[in-house]
Amino acid sequence: MDAERAFFEQVALWSQVFGAIAFLIVLVVMFRKYLIPAVVANQQARNAELADAEARRARIQAEAAKARAEVENAERDAAEIRNRIERVTKRNHAHIIADAEAEGLRILHNAEGELDRARHAARARLRVEFIEKALAKARAEAPARVSERLDESLVRTTVDDLARGNV
Incomplete structure (x- = not known):
């Protein structure tokens, strides 16, 4: 029985x-059939997410660099516009100052001409007034001062001067 028992123990x-x-x-x-493919699929999904994130990051960096370049171009254009405006x-x-200066000189020259004309006219009026x-x-004092003899002498002298051409 021991042999039988040992046999069954061995079989067990x-x-x-x-x-x-x-x-x-x-x-x-x-x-191998279920867990490894699931791990591999999960790893591939994560790698795809990382690749998408990297692509999005690269795209955003490229857009940021493009935006920075556009900002720099805009700043350069603005500086050029400011310089051109200046x-x-x-x-x-300078043109306005030169035009104003020329206009001022022209007005001054015209005013000087007008002043000269006004002076000449005033002199002429004054001369006429003094003569009158x-x-x-x-006329008021001559009859009292001039005698007939003096009047005759003056007329003779004037006629002689006119005859000689002195006047």
């Missing part, structure tokens, strides 16, 4: 060993 032991080996084989097959303003300012006053005074 080997059945457990074969069962364990079968379990391990099934476990390895299941691991040059045009200075040129226009002198003539009026002479």
Whole structure:
């Protein structure tokens, strides 16, 4: 009976060993069939997400660099526009000053001409006025001062001067 019992113990032991080996084989097959593909798919999905994130990051960096370049171009254009405006303003300012100066000189020249004409006209009026006053005074005082003899002498002298061409 001992031999029989040992035989059954041996069979039980080997059945457990074969069962364990079968379990391990099934476990390895299941691991390879289901778990490894799931891990690989998960890893590929994560790699795809990382690749998408990297592509998005690169695209955003490219857009940021493009935006920075556009900002720099806009700043350069703005600086050029400011410089052009400053040059045009200075040129226009110089033209306006030169035109105003020329107009001022022209007005001054015209005013000087008008002043000279006014002076000549005033002199002529003053001369006429003095002559009229002198003539009026002479007419008033001449009869009292001039005698017939003096009058005759003056007429003779004037006629002689006219005859000689002295006047």
